Amino acid sequence: MRGRGSSKDRGKVIKPPEANVRLETVPRQSTIRDVARAAGVGIGTISRVLNSSSQVSRETRARVLEAIRRLGFRPNAQARRILRRRSEIVCFLLSNRDFLHPFHARILQGVESYASSLKHHVLFAVLHYSPRVPPEKIDLPPVLQEHGLIDGVILAGTIYPNLLRRIESIHMPFVAFSNNVVGTDGEQHYDQVGFDDSNGTLQATRYLIEQGHRLIGFVGDTSYPWIQRRFDGYRQAMRESKLKPISAMPRSLDGFVDFGQKSALRILSRKTRPTAVVAGNDETAYGLWVSLRRHGVKVPEEISLIGFDDREEAVLMDPPLSTVRVHKEEIGETCMKMLLERLHHPQMAFSHRILPTEFVVRGTVLHL
Amino acid sequence: MRGRGSSKDRGKVIKPPEANVRLETVPRQSTIRDVARAAGVGIGTISRVLNSSSQVSRETRARVLEAIRRLGFRPNAQARRILRRRSEIVCFLLSNRDFLHPFHARILQGVESYASSLKHHVLFAVLHYSPRVPPEKIDLPPVLQEHGLIDGVILAGTIYPNLLRRIESIHMPFVAFSNNVVGTDGEQHYDQVGFDDSNGTLQATRYLIEQGHRLIGFVGDTSYPWIQRRFDGYRQAMRESKLKPISAMPRSLDGFVDFGQKSALRILSRKTRPTAVVAGNDETAYGLWVSLRRHGVKVPEEISLIGFDDREEAVLMDPPLSTVRVHKEEIGETCMKMLLERLHHPQMAFSHRILPTEFVVRGTVLHL
DNA sequence: CGATTCCATGGAACTGGTTCCACACCTTAG
DNA sequence: CTAAGGTGTGGAACCAGTTCCATGGAATCG
Structure with missing residues (x-):
């Protein structure tokens, strides 16, 4: 032959x-x-x-x-991709610490929706890591190790600095959902999308003040940076009106609902009981609500209540929970949009896009 | 040259x-x-x-x-895939009717977990369709139109027959989560994974009977086939013990929680008020619970309550909701496993794997 | 009427891997 | 000492696309 x-x-x-x-x-x-x-x-x-x-x-x-x-x-899609040097696939990466929490599920939804409208695909991957291990020891999922499979990464879930550094080390374009970043070091070496925690509680607290409330408490686990920022917004509103902040921060290791429940006791045992409470998030508000009800305290008649996040369940509470709405799909969309911009302009300066929140008045707030 | x-x-x-x-x-x-x-x-x-x-x-x-x-x-991953004729990427396809409902999010979690342990990747896609349109007019997402990008599909969410036929038409290996299939035509042309709805309520109802309950109601929107199956399980348990089924089926177009709320009125207006109620799912049980509470009826002192699905929120209810647990991650894992079997043995006969449910006793059931 | 330009088209060479055959070299057996 | 068998290695051909250059014919121009 x-x-x-x-x-x-x-x-x-x-x-x-x-x-x-x-x-x-x-x-x-x-x-x-x-x-x-x-x-x-x-x-x-x-x-x-x-x-x-x-x-x-x-x-x-x-x-x-x-x-x-x-x-x-x-x-054949694969053959085409070799030449194009673009797979038009992005990876939605979530840390295992968050499972697929409804909040992040909605972000994923937004990412998918925007991506598919631009003929892009979304790969879902979960990353297993602990905040303690040094960056170089974090085991990235195979998607990120392969070359040419994905064009970039959208990072959601609770993000610790070691993870950020690890992702940076592989020189893969990425955008992070910034609200759940724990411990930033000031300098920004990556693109971020987030919403304004402190402005959310600022608006909510101002609303309570407008409604005539003067004794307003804050309940939230400030060991989470985003809850801390919400606390800051609350304090700013109180300061503006020369009111004294009241807060309850029990120790709790059983999640936000439990935290809310435990803090109810503290609230109720005060000499001057607040007429309204701003909670760090909807789950904390729910825990508080359960505990108040058990103690025969009526919401909103005796205590007004405001949550944060506007989870699906907020509107189903009885009475429906007033809360700070976060547009989760929009976060996803914006992440995707920024990632595409980065892919088309690799040299572009890094940016941090902050989306507005929206205060939603429902049944748990009473006008005094 | x-x-x-x-x-x-x-x-x-x-x-x-x-x-x-x-x-x-x-x-x-x-x-x-x-x-x-x-x-x-x-x-x-x-x-x-x-x-x-x-x-x-x-x-x-x-x-x-x-x-x-x-x-x-x-x-380069792409180049390798051309020759291998396997992308080792599967698509998790969800209909837009379900957004990313926590139930399906957990299934996705299971799919991802099993897939990644076998070095496979999961692409998340959403399908926009209406149950009414003829199959050939359903617009499949680009992933399914491309050739060579994905090896197979896992179909979750509410699935109408037109969608099944559309997917069959592209000759792509797929596995469907069967519980939310609406209107099967008996013949099985595809692989399925599901759990045993009727056995779940059967066990739950038997438990209530063991606890001394005789007047047991069922509340659920049986226009959904899976709720109908749960109703069947309940009826079987009642028949076994020669008890008369009691059910409330109001008209409601505002979802399961609203359905539960509306049915509370019917339950309470009966001459012989049941001492226990089995709900079609956790959301319905929640709606019922809210409405009962408003009417001053205590759970479980006056009425015991059982849900279905074991959502995250069930354990947070007050008292925590007794429910039928469905292992959502396991469903996802099993879907992935079956899809891989199908890929390796294309000629294999189609099968339908049924996973067991588990009755979880919590605070909402009282021993008479 | 010959030269130039333009458009449509064919196909070799290319992308970055895998596969497989040929071959060189080294044992080991006959 | 030759034949047979085994091992390690090089590289052409291949996968299924894209790119680009050469070509041929029609249209335009001087």
Whole structure:
């Protein structure tokens, strides 16, 4: 068998006669060359039709499209991606610390929605790590280790600095959801999207003051930076009106609901009981609500209550919970948008986009 | 420029001298051929080392690995996939009717977990469709239209028959989460994973009977097939003990919580008020609970209550809701497992795997 | 009427991996 | 000492696309 001969033969003798039967049961996906042969044109023409790039005559285009339809041809996505050097797939990366919390699920929803409108795909991956391990020891999921599979990463969930440094080390474009970043070091080496925690509670607290409340408490686990920021907003509003902040911060290791429950006791045991409470988030507000109800304290008649996040469940509470709405889908969309900008302009300066929150008045706030 | 000459040159003259500067700012990812040259071996040897397939001498392997390390080489995932004819990416497809409901989010979690343990990737996609449109008019997301991007599909969310037929039409291996399939036509042309709705309520109702309850109601919107199956399980348990089923089925278009609230009125207006109620799901149980509380009826002192699904929130209710636990992650894992089996054995007969449920006793059930 | 420009088209060479065959070299057996 | 078998290695051909250059014919121009 001569060198050149074998090359020519291979093209046609891919299926040796005896193997034909087996191959016919699983019909091989037709390729651009099959289409070219069927339409009686060259392979380049097929490519041009597919990419509607340069000129192809009306009749030729019609013949090619007809052949494509007849053969049921669908271009191979992988092959195309090699040349394009873009996979148009982004990775939504969530730390295992958050499972797929409804809040982040909604962000994912936003990412997917915006991505798919621009013909991009979203790969979902979970990262297992602990805040303590040194960055270089964090085991990134295989998606990030492979080369060429994804174009960039959207990082959600609770993010510790070691993770940020690890992601930076692989030189993969990424955007982080910034509100759950724990312990930033000031300098910004990456793109971020977030919302304004402190402004949210600032508006909420101001609203309570407008409604005539003077004794307003804050309940939230400020060991989380985002709760701390919400506390700051509350304090600012109190300061503006020369009111004295009242806060309850029990020790709790059983999550936000438990924290809310425990802090109810502290609130109730005060000499001067507040007429309203701003909670660090909806879960804390819920815990507080449960505990107040148990103690026969009526919401909002005796104590007004405001949450934060506007989870699905907030509106289902009885009475429905007043809260600070965060547009979760919009966060996802904005993350995706920023990532695409970064991909198209790699040298662009890093930015931090802050989305507004919205105070939603429902049944748990009383006008005094 | 001669034909053959140009081919040889191209390999080396990719960067013409004057373009060198620009190219150095964005260093081209090194390829298998760069590694081969650096290690002084052939390209085949690099491939052999990467796939640890056949024999490579100890020294050669060391030299190659060293070159790989030095050049920071990472194989291009896309190129590899063309030849493998497997992308090792599966698509988790959710209908837009369900957003990313926590229930399905947990299934996704299970899919991801099992997939990643087997070095597979999960692509998240949302499908926009209405139950009414004919199958051929359903617009599948681009992932499913492309060829070679994904190996198979896991279908979750509420699934109407037109969607099933549409997916079947593209001849892509898929596994469906069967509990939310609406209107099956008996014949099974695909793989399914689900859990046993009717057995869940059967166990729960039997438990209530054991606890001495005789007047037991069922509350649930049976227009959903899965709720209907739960109703069937309840009825079977009642029949076994020769008890008369009591049910409340108000009209409600505002979701399960509202349905639960509305049915409370019906329950309470009965001459013989039931001492226990089995709800179609946790949301309905919650709605019922809210409404009962408003009417001053104590749970469980006056009425015992059982939900279904074991959502995260069930345990946070006050008292914590007794419910039928569904292992959502396990559903996801099993879907993924079945899909991989299907991919490896395309001719295998279709199967329907039913996972068990588990009755969880919490605070809302009283022993009479 | 010959030269120039333009458009449509074919196909070689390319992307970055894998596969497989040929071959060199070294044992081991006959 | 030759034949046979085994191991390690190089590289052409391959996958299924894209890119780009050469070509041929029609249209335009001087």
